[in-house]
Amino acid sequence: MSLPATDDRLDARQLAEAFRQFSEASEALTGAYAGLQTQVGQLTERLSVLMGALPAGVVVLDRDGFVVQANRAVEAMFGQALAGVEWAHFSAARLAATDTPGEWQFETAGETRRVTRVDAALESGDGRIVLLNDVTDAHRMRLAVERNERLAAMGEMVAGLAHQLRTPLAAALLYTATLVQQEMGPADRERIGNRAIERLRHLEKLIRDMLLFARGETLGREPFSICELVAELTQTLEPLARAKGLDLASACTCGDTRVVGDRKAIAGALTNLLENAVQALDGGGVIRFDAALDGPLARFRVADSGRGIDPALQSRLFEPFFTTRPDGTGLGLAIARGVARAHGGDIGIQSEPGHGTTFTLTLAMGA
Incomplete structure (x- = not known):
């Protein structure tokens, strides 16, 4: 049994209408896609212009860590094209960590340049963007400012320094002049000679500290164990503390953690804090020396049970040549x-007066 002709005409009309609507939708989608392509092209062009104009280096990485795009600034930094380069291998070979957290250095055209580096993941998860900003000039200016500040401080205190040099020198001259007296016995001669040597050593320390302060920089960098340094300094200072009847105890919770830096300079700074604590206490006093990790920092603390320091003096303790001890150089802190x-x-x-003193010295783990 066949369907009526009217049904065939109805189906044909519906099919034609559906095809017309499909054609209109297809044309609309085609137009929209063309518009999107135009917008993408414009955005790509603007991004390229922006990357080319940026003074900072920009590196775009794919999900496998290969460079898919790099602007002119970063290629000028390293003197080569970077497209297709495996960034992790390249950056490990060219960029070296500096003593300043977040700053890296590299060699190019016979000079050393410094950059800050920021890595950011793309929201799509398909890669990362690395930003490199050249801070070489700012670093040099910072070093110059710090050196000028040190030289200015030395200039302001030159009169006081001359007095401090004159006092031990005059004492040493007096003692040595006494040694030439023929009637002096062996025991007195030895006693006077030891005093002269003591004053000359104090003079030597004063000059050495002055040179260290003027230089104001670390000379070497090496990885070393935090806990091993704590144990070594404790062993060195323990006889001095015991001779004064003091209790010196230490603790380190850093495990096998190592920090990179000038081990000798750091040990000298901590020794200064420990010696100050020993000199500030009388018999029966307690000194606690400990080290721990505090986020990106290694934290050393030297706490004593002494008389404390007046608040009016605390703000001046780190001033060059300021000291509260007759035999102090005022440069240690x-x-x-x-x-x-x-x-x-x-x-x-x-x-706090009557409640002891705690000095805290921190070092950046990423230094």
Whole structure:
């Protein structure tokens, strides 16, 4: 049994209408796609212009870590095209960490340049963007400012320094002049000779500290164990503390963690803090020396149970040549702060009269 002709005409009309609607939708989609392509082309062109104009280096990586795009600035930095380069291998070979956290250095055209580096993942998860900003000139200016500040401080204190040099020198001259007296017995001669040597050593230390402060920089960099340094300094200072009847205890919770820096300079800064604590205490006093990790920092603390330090003096303790001891050079704490800051950290004090003093020295782990 066949369907009526009217049904065939109805189906044909519906099919034609459906085809017309499909054609209109297809044309609309084609137009929209063409519009999107135009917008993408414009955005791509603007992005290319922007990347070319940026003074900072821009590197775009795919999900496998290969460079898919790099602007002129970053290729000028390294003196080569970077497209297709495996970035992890390239950056490990060319970029070296510096003593300042977040800053890297590399050699190019016979000079050393410094950059800051920021890595950011794309929201799509298909890669990353690396931004490199050249801070070489800013670093040089910072070093110059720090050196000028040190030289200015030395200039302001030159009169006081001359007095400090004159006092031990005059004492040494007096003692040595006494040694030529023929009637002096062997025991007195030895006693006077030891005093002359003591004053000359003090003079030597004063000059050495002055040179360290003027230089204000670390000379070597090596990885070393935090806990091994704590144990070594404790062993060195323990006889001195025991001779004064003091209790010196240490602790380190850093495990096998190592920090990179000038081990000798850091040890000298911590030794200065420990010696100050020993000199500030009387028999029966307690000194606690500990080290721990504090986020990106290694934190050293030297706490004593002494008389504490007056708040009016605390703000001046780190001034060059300021000292409260007759035999002090006034440079130890200034040098210690310089060492800490050269390693991306700092030094601070907490003290209250009658409740002891705590010095905290920090170093950047990524230095």
